[in-house]
Amino acid sequence: MDFLRPASWEEALAAKAEHPTAVPIAGGTDVMVEINFDHRRPEYLLDLNRITELNEWHVGEEKVALGPSVPYTKIMENLRTELPGLALASHTVASPQIRNRGGVGGNLGCASPAGDSHPALLSSGADVEVESQARGSRLIPIDEFYKGVKRNALEQDELIKAIHIPKADGPQQFSKVGTRNAMVIAVCAFGLALHPSTRTVRTGIGSAAPTPVRAKAAEEFLNAALEEGGFWDSGKIITPSIAKQFATLASGACNPIDDVRGTANYRRHAVGVMARRNLMWTWESYRGEGRTLEGAA
Amino acid sequence: MRVNFTVNGRQQEADDVWEGESLLYVLRERMGLPGSKNACEQGECGSCTVRLDGVPVCSCLVAAGQVEGREVVTVEGLADYAKHREDSHPGGACGSVCGGTDLQQARQWQAKGTDGQTGEGGELSPIQQAFIDAGAVQCGFCTPGLLVAADELLERNPSPSDGDIREALSGNLCRCTGYEKILDAVRLAAARQEEAV
Amino acid sequence: MAGTTTGAPTNVTQKYNQGGIGESTLRPDGTLKVTGEFAYSSDMWHEDMLWGQTLRSTVAHAEIVSIDTSEALKMDGVYAVLTADDMPAAKNYGMEFQDTPILAYGKVRHHGEPVALVAADHPETARRAAAKIVIEYRELPLITDEASATAPDAILVHENRDDHHAPFVPHPNIVHHQPIQRGNAEEAAKKADFIVKGEYTFGMQDQAFLGPESGLAVPAEDGGIDLYVATQWLHSDLKQIAPCLGLPEEKVRMTMSGVGGAFGGREDISMQIQASVLALRTGKPVKMVYNRTESFFGHVHRHPAKLYYEHGATKDGKLTHMKCKIVLDGGAYASSTASVVGNASSLSVGPYVIDNVDILAIGLYSNNPPCGAMRGFGAVQACFAYEAQMDKLAAKLGMDPVEFRQLNAMEEGTIMPTGQPVESPAPVAELLRRVKSRPLPPERQWESSEGADVRALPGGLSNTTHGEGVVRGIGYAVGIKNVGFSEGFDDYSTAKISMQVINGEAVAVVHTAMAEVGQGGVTIHAQIARTELGVQQVTIHPADTQVGSAGSTSAGRQTYMTGGAIKNSCELVREQVFEIGRRKFGSYHPAWATEELNLEGGKVVTNAGEVLASIVDVLEDEVVSVEEEWRHQPTEAFDRVTGQGRGHVQYAFAAHRAVVEVDTELGLVKVIELACAQDVGKALNPLSVVGQIQGGTTQGLGVAVMEEIIVDPKTAKVRNPSFTDYLLPTILDTPTIPVDYIEMADPKAPYGVRGIGEAPTLSSTPAVLAAIRNATGLELNKTPVRPEHITGT
The missing domain is CATH 3.90.1170.50 (Aldehyde oxidase/xanthine dehydrogenase, a/b hammerhead)
Incomplete structure (x- = not known):
């Protein structure tokens, strides 16, 4: 095993170009577990800790450019207003110690369906900026990022440079079911963002399909129902039948498995419950305080 | 590979480090600092918690090579670390702006222990004393990690609510105590800290 | 061997002004443990x-x-x-x-x-x-359960068994079986107005001590190690x-x-x-x-069990009979399965008076992971089942579940199903009264001015509910656990006590082979030495094999047994000190010969309080040293057919009240409070007593709602050998645990102590289950309760 320590982004790209099998390591919260337990023996470890810009974020007019190594703790502390869904999701990640090290880049790089940030990235419509020495940078829309169980759209010579996440234009929520009240891997998770500026709703489901997915049928149904009912203008209470149908369609978007953490049936059921609750919470927030954003719990 | 970093205020060097080694392994097996504990090595128990540039992390999940040039505080240096903080920020808290001890401060600080290896010779930090007094130590294997985490909590938040304590320590498993006496210990340390101001 | 061993334990000395029994003295190893200097085996x-x-x-x-x-x-x-x-x-x-x-x-x-x-x-x-x-x-082919183990053509996990149970078992894949027959359950059932039957499943729990199996072997020049x-x-x-x-x-x-923790593992x-x-x-x-x-493969686990129970009661609420069959899966190697079977069988009735019983417990050999000792040792599984039965019967009778239990509670003098009378206090009804009379924690504690505090809700930090679907439930349970080694085992402990003058002060050295696993035995040892020898300074010698056996740190026995051995050896040391004193000073004062003497405050004093000499003056440069074995009163084996016999040394009792809040839609549980009342006989160190009870309670909570080693029945492989998927309660899963202990001395035990570590692990689990049943109305006959069970998915 070799340990590569690039001092700059350019050096990192060069190293990745030269050693395409090199495994990037930032917070180490996934990679080191695999090494400690002999599940993985990469030829090269590519340490990204020295590249300071990966640890930074920039709040722009419309989007936040989030460095992939920005630890979850920093997202919780600093980006609650701009990225409330992601801040909520960050708060559910593992433990304080892990939140101090791990970042969104690790979730994306690993592309486990159980990664906690995926539903928030899906529901807010993020783009992942990746770069290679050979071809420069490109933006991958989050909807096209997840390719299979622990597979993503990155080419072998590419590294994740930043995640561009639209600033919230409405309330966002996130819930995750685990069988413990802290430090738990998702049995399944759900994220929802209201986008009043476009009068749309976006969702994200974690750990209930081979990849993180959106509940597209549920979104389409809800978009239509809110539009037809004039809900965006009136701000009236969403009827139980709309919420129920939304939940049913969210459950339907799942394609889960039975595993030690939970059954497929339970995952479908729980996603439905979380979808309904997320919808009620965000909608209450929308109608109650207009465009005031729900903060992190 | 060779790795150089500062542990408890002292410059340390480790040679012939296998690239897959964790900071935890280097501390325990190469630097004679076994205080940080190896209970799960997968970031699910917190017993290996150390401060890395002031931030509490699981040292089992930090690759040794990532620590090059950085500052580490382990339980062996906790008493001196707390003493130094008390000297420079009487009252314990360093205000809402600083999340932990900043790097500059960490660099200025030197352990005063007899040999930097055992932490002998110094007094206990308030949180260490409170853990003993409250009966928060049974087998003690989780204790070093809990102390580092709890000390950092009190640094950030000198009068935490029970909910705050529970949240801050939710990454540290204890199998012996049922946590009740650990809560007592943190409350006790906070109260003593308050009295001292 | 050249070179030095780093981390070998050394003497630990602790000085206290008083610091005798009954005080909450602090751990002598506390400073070492909080500074990271205490050397664990790893x-x-x-x-x-x-x-x-x-x-x-x-x-x-x-x-x-x-x-x-x-x-x-x-x-x-x-x-x-x-x-x-x-x-x-x-x-x-x-x-x-x-x-x-x-x-x-x-x-x-x-x-x-x-x-x-x-x-x-x-x-x-x-x-x-x-x-x-x-x-x-x-x-x-795999043996994975009772049916596959005892099938006529079953492959034998062990051929040619030659152990002492082999001639008596009905099948070679059964490690041991223990029936108990008393009264006539068949006849008594006819007098029952209500009968409830239940089938219960207890999952495989792991001790999950945090310090992994580890150690150092150093070859020696003499060919030894x-x-x-x-x-x-x-x-x-x-x-x-x-x-x-x-x-x-x-x-x-x-x-x-x-x-780094043990818990049987x-x-x-x-x-x-x-x-x-x-x-x-x-x-x-x-x-x-x-x-x-x-580590998950490196030690035995708690036996998973299937339990089949039938209880009957008259309409005025008196238990008529109990029949049960308890099947414990011992896995591939016997470990302590036979003893666990004895415990499960003899304690299957719980802390209740039932004159007519028909009991059978069996332990299997299978290809599942080996199971053996874990805190509660066979009594845990039974308690989970009989307490569920008690609630079912109370509901059928329309009685309050606590009153029903109190009506049938055993007391001193009750005859156990084994025919052994309960010969010391058994305040079962009182313990239940105490947990029930405690004020309930306030409702909806999650509500705050800033909205819902998710940390106080089911799901915790995962933000799954802000109060939706949350229902409170309350449940009670009580259990009985034996203390010490049973069934005729020659259970003893050895203590070597020395006393000498060092730097002008009398110092006692306690040397035993007792395993300090975190329970605080070393604290107690110093306290006993101070009480018995009147010294301030006590040195705890590292435990090793240079002194006689202390027996195991298990079965709640160490304070009783090694505590008893230390007390006994101290008494012998004291006699030697008096003897030296008589030799040196007897001619100066008649009290040396005529009065009963004590050691107090570093001095030899008469019962009337007259000081005869200081220990320092008596001993000068002499060293007094005694190494002696000490035994509890003997027990006997249970009869292989009737299960009759005075098999147990002592019983311990604890009761719990659990208050839970359940997100009934998602099936997530938050335990709000888990109050415990326990008879501890005599609290030698109140701080340690409470710590033991809270720790034991939490391990019971864990198995109620999250802990289980999952073995794939098709392959007999462990599916979750990690802390990612074998979940232990965190501090956010663990509620306040108010402890109310009472001290009713056991006249046969040193200072009246009662083993305390295990009993709270028994009743905690069924209390939490009862509370979840109370919140959801579901039957829930399996541990751990999973969200799937609550949501019916």
Whole structure:
């Protein structure tokens, strides 16, 4: 095993170009577990800790450019207003110690369906900026990022440079079911963002399909129902039948498995419950305080 | 590979480090600092918690090579670390702006222990004393990690609510105590800290 | 051996002004533990030491066709690769049955069984070498439950059994069975107005001590070995290790290293023999540290169980009879399964008066992971089931569940189903009264001015509910646990007490082989020495095999047994001090000969309080030292057919009230409060007593809602050997645990003590289950309760 320590982004790209099998390591919260337990023996470890810009974020007019190594703790502390869904999701990640090290880049790089940030990235419509020495940078829309169980759209010579996440234009929520009240891997998770500026709703489901997915049928149904009912203008209470149908369609978007953490049936059921609750919470927030954003719990 | 970093205020060097080694392994097996504990090595128990540039992390999940040039505080240096903080920020808290001890401060600080290896010779930090007094130590294997985490909590938040304590320590498993006496210990340390101001 | 061993334990001295029994003195090892200086077995280190590594079976049941170690041996840095063929002497070990191979030979009987060993200069080298060992298996049919174990054509997990239970079992795949017959359950059932039947499943729990199995073996110049390990019972280890190394016991010198928790999981051997054979083979010190995954395979677990119960009651609420069958899965090797069966059977009635019983407990051999000792030892599974039955019966009778229990509660003088009378206080009804009369915690504590505090809600930080679907439930349970080793076992402990003058002060040295696993035995030992010898300063000598056996730190027995041994040896030391005093000063004062004397405040005093001399003046430079064994009153085996016999030493009782809040839509549980009342006989150290009760309670909570080793029934493989998927309660899962202990002395026990560590683990689980049932209206007959069970998905 070799340990590569690039001092700059350019050096990192060069190293990745030269050693395409090199495994990037930032917070180490996934990679080191695999090494400690002999599940993985990469030829090269590519340490990204020295590249300071990966640890930074920039709040722009419309989007936040989030460095992939920005630890979850920093997202919780600093980006609650701009990225409330992601801040909520960050708060559910593992433990304080892990939140101090791990970042969104690790979730994306690993592309486990159980990664906690995926539903928030899906529901807010993020783009992942990746770069290679050979071809420069490109933006991958989050909807096209997840390719299979622990597979993503990155080419072998590419590294994740930043995640561009639209600033919230409405309330966002996130819930995750685990069988413990802290430090738990998702049995399944759900994220929802209201986008009043476009009068749309976006969702994200974690750990209930081979990849993180959106509940597209549920979104389409809800978009239509809110539009037809004039809900965006009136701000009236969403009827139980709309919420129920939304939940049913969210459950339907799942394609889960039975595993030690939970059954497929339970995952479908729980996603439905979380979808309904997320919808009620965000909608209450929308109608109650207009465009005031729900903060992190 | 060779790795150089500062542990408890002292410059340390480790040679012939296998690239897959964790900071935890280097501390325990190469630097004679076994205080940080190896209970799960997968970031699910917190017993290996150390401060890395002031931030509490699981040292089992930090690759040794990532620590090059950085500052580490382990339980062996906790008493001196707390003493130094008390000297420079009487009252314990360093205000809402600083999340932990900043790097500059960490660099200025030197352990005063007899040999930097055992932490002998110094007094206990308030949180260490409170853990003993409250009966928060049974087998003690989780204790070093809990102390580092709890000390950092009190640094950030000198009068935490029970909910705050529970949240801050939710990454540290204890199998012996049922946590009740650990809560007592943190409350006790906070109260003593308050009295001292 | 050249070079020095780092981490060997040393004397710990503690000085207290008073610090006798009954005070909450602090741990003598506390400072070492909070500074990181306390050396656990995994902290041991030696210059030029090698790292040992096991290779474990990837299948549960198979013939070993071949093992090829040649590639592993060729690697640089590899010093030894061993298989069963390389074992120096006995190939098997075991506490009760010598049925466990050091390394598998012929066949493997469970997933994760050790097959080969490697010693290398770095753990990674050792892992790489282990990965190069090629083993060919021919898989065999699996025994995974009672039906497959006892089928007429069942393959035998162990052929040619020669253990002491073998002639009496109905099938060779049954380790032991223990019926108990008393009264006439069949006839009594006819008088019952209400009968409830239930079938219960208890999942496999792991001790999950945080300090992994580890230690250091250092070969000595005399051909023997110095072994630093973490165990619950040094002398039991020694008896098993020496024959496997082909060494006399005196050449296997064992020293207790720091123990990172035990809970039963260190009663059996883990890495002790492995490290020793590697050290003897290589001539170098060998350190072994299991990682967390290996730890799940490195020790026995709590027996999973199926329990079938029938209870009857008259309409005025009196229990008429009980029938039960308890099937405990012992897994591939016996460990302490036979004793667990004895406990499950003899305590299956719970703390209730039932005159007519028909009881059977059996322990299976299977290809599942081996099971053995864990806190509560057979009584835990039974308590889960009989307490569920009590609630069901109370509901049928329309009675309050606590009043129903109180009406049938046993008391001093009650005759157990084994025919043994309860000969010391049994305040079962009072314990229930105490937990019930406690004010309930306020409702909706999650509500705050800033909205819902998710930390106080089911789901916790995961933000699953802000109060939606949340229903409160309350449940009660009470249990009975035996203390000490039962069924005729010669249970004793040894204490060596010395007293001498050091720097002008009388100092007592306590030397025992007791395993300090965190329970605070060392604190108690110092307290007893102060009380009995009137000194301030006590030195605790490290536990080792240079002193006689202390028995195991288990069965809630150490304060009773080693505490009793220390008290006894102190009394003998005291007599010697008086004898020296009489010799030196007897002629100056008649009280030396005529009065009853005590040691108090460093002085020899009469009962009337007159000071005769200081201990310093009496002893001068003499050293008084006594090493003596001490026993509790003998027990006897249970009759193999009727189960009758005075099998137990003492009983302990605890009751719990659980208050839970359940998100009924998502099936998530938050335990709000778990109050415990327990009779502790005499609290020698109140702070430690409360800590033990809270810890035991939390382990019971864990098994109620999250802890289970999941074994795939199709492959008998463990599916979750990690802290990612075997979940322990965090501080956010653990509620306030108010403890109300009462002290009703057991006149036969030293100071009246009652073993305290185990009882709270029993009743905690059923109390939480009862509370969840109360919140949801569901039957819930399995631990742990999973969200699927609550939501019906």
